[in-house]
Amino acid sequence: xxxxxxKHQLEALNKMKNGxxxxxxxxxxxxxxxxxxxxxQEEGELSSLTGGEYIPxxxxxxxxxxxxxxxxRDTLEWEGELSHFLLSVHSDVNLYSNKVVxxxxxxxxxxxxVKNSFFIFDEQRxxxxxxxxxxxxxxxxxxxxxxxxxxxxxxxxxFVPVFIANGFYKNRxxxxxxxxxYSRFSKFPMVDRYINTGKLSRLRRSILVPMDFERKxxxxxxxxxxxxxVKDYKYIMKNRWDIWKNEPITNASGLCYALxxxxxxxxxxxxxxxxxxxxxxxVIIFYNFDYELEILKNIKYGRNxxxxxxxxxxxxxxxxxxxxxxxxxxxxxNAGWNCIKTDTIIFYSQNYSxxxxxxxxxxxxxxxxxxxxxxxxxxxxxSPIDLGISRALKEKKQFNETKWVSTRKIHVL
Numbered sequence: 057x058x059x060x061x062x063k064h065q066l067e068a069l070n071k072m073k074n075g076x077x078x079x080x081x082x083x084x085x086x087x088x089x090x091x092x093x094x095x096x097q098e099e100g101e102l103s104s105l106t107g108g109e110y111i112p113x114x115x116x117x118x119x120x121x122x123x124x125x126x127x128x129r130d131t132l133e134w135e136g137e138l139s140h141f142l143l144s145v146h147s148d149v150n151l152y153s154n155k156v157v158x159x160x161x162x163x164x165x166x167x168x169x170v171k172n173s174f175f176i177f178d179e180q181r182x183x184x185x186x187x188x189x190x191x192x193x194x195x196x197x198x199x200x201x202x203x204x205x206x207x208x209x210x211x212x213x214x215f216v217p218v219f220i221a222n223g224f225y226k227n228r229x230x231x232x233x234x235x236x237x238y239s240r241f242s243k244f245p246m247v248d249r250y251i252n253t254g255k256l257s258r259l260r261r262s263i264l265v266p267m268d269f270e271r272k273x274x275x276x277x278x279x280x281x282x283x284x285x286v287k288d289y290k291y292i293m294k295n296r297w298d299i300w301k302n303e304p305i306t307n308a309s310g311l312c313y314a315l316x317x318x319x320x321x322x323x324x325x326x327x328x329x330x331x332x333x334x335x336x337x338x339v340i341i342f343y344n345f346d347y348e349l350e351i352l353k354n355i356k357y358g359r360n361x362x363x364x365x366x367x368x369x370x371x372x373x374x375x376x377x378x379x380x381x382x383x384x385x386x387x388x389x390n391a392g393w394n395c396i397k398t399d400t401i402i403f404y405s406q407n408y409s410x411x412x413x414x415x416x417x418x419x420x421x422x423x424x425x426x427x428x429x430x431x432x433x434x435x436x437x438x439s440p441i442d443l444g445i446s447r448a449l450k451e452k453k454q455f456n457e458t459k460w461v462s463t464r465k466i467h468v469l
Contacts, residue, residue: 060107064269080267082418119155124178125392126160175201182217196221283324308461336400337379399427408455
């Protein structure tokens with residue numbers, strides 16, 4: 057099949073360089089664009105990317121390592137993209153004599169000693185100062201590399217590893233000394249503000265390669281309000297009592313968990329799922345907690361409906377049947393995989409993170425989907441906890457349990 061990149065992908069190719077971050081919204085085609093960049097770096101021809109005959113690279117090209125999510129590795133999504141360039145992780149299929157590896161971020165340490173190769177880091181995971189970051193910095197010193205991300209960073213500290221890898225700073229200490237003012241009133245190191253941010257903005261612009269494009273899809277978001285037991289809600293809130301464990305609630309997290317379990321377990325929410333499924337017989341359902349998974353697995357969807365899961369317990373593929381339900385836990389599956397077999401996502405409960413919700417919605421909003429209209433159903437109640445989460449998400453913020461609880465009056469709802 058001929059490669060024919062979109063205009064926004066070709067424009068990005070002209071701006072890409074070693075150490076850049078290719079930034080594109082979910083479904084923008086970052087994967088094939090990154091491989092096109094590798095292809096051109098290995099003496100490939102631009103005409104092969106615009107519908108012309110595929111002209112092979114010089115053999116052997118540099119070894120290619122793709123570090124991605126476990127789900128994207130296991131679903132072989134990258135192998136499908138590699139096939140456009142006659143590359144494969146299987147030596148007997150690969151046109152070239154180089155090594156091609158697709159592995160997950162969990163295994164990045166295995167590649168610390170690789171040299172003189174090309175790395176594509178997919179779904180940016182290099183924030184903070186943990187083991188992944190240490191391995192990333194070792195790899196980038198002696199290899200060519202690029203990063204792919206839909207959301208490259210929420211604050212300046214998120215960019216520190218990439219800034220170091222590009223040689224802008226020697227280490228985290230140097231960055232902190234130049235740009236970070238810590239709070240004097242916190243018991244642990246907490247950033248109060250950043251200084252000399254003009255320099256940071258210039259450095260960020262020098263490595264970000266945006267992929268702006270006009271989507272052909274039309275998203276339809278609908279809030280579905282379900283019922284909840286107001287009496288039990290007030291009891292939990294007033295008495296700080298866990299009605300399932302029959303014990304006192306001692307912190308904000310425990311209180312929010314109990315309130316959410318109450319509203320998320322109501323029979324009306326299950327009925328709402330069934331009603332939506334009657335209209336959309338192939339559906340992805342995102343959820344937060346294991347008790348929600350059990351609820352969703354035990355709903356009577358009808359005959360011959362295949363149910364599959366992606367979470368911390370199971371890694372099952374999307375069913376290839378006429379009618380199916382794919383249950384995905386936010387934490388495990390909000391990024392790194394795609395689906396063009398359905399036009400519908402149900403958010404059984406809300407996640408605290410706007411970023412996670414946005415990433416989750418993007419699983420079906422792809423360039424190659426044959427659907428124009430995409431349907432997103434947000435199940436929620438008019439309880440204070442759900443309204444509080446909705447308000448934070450609307451403001452594109454992270455819901456803060458401690459802050460929310462501190463503003464609630466115990467005796468009045």
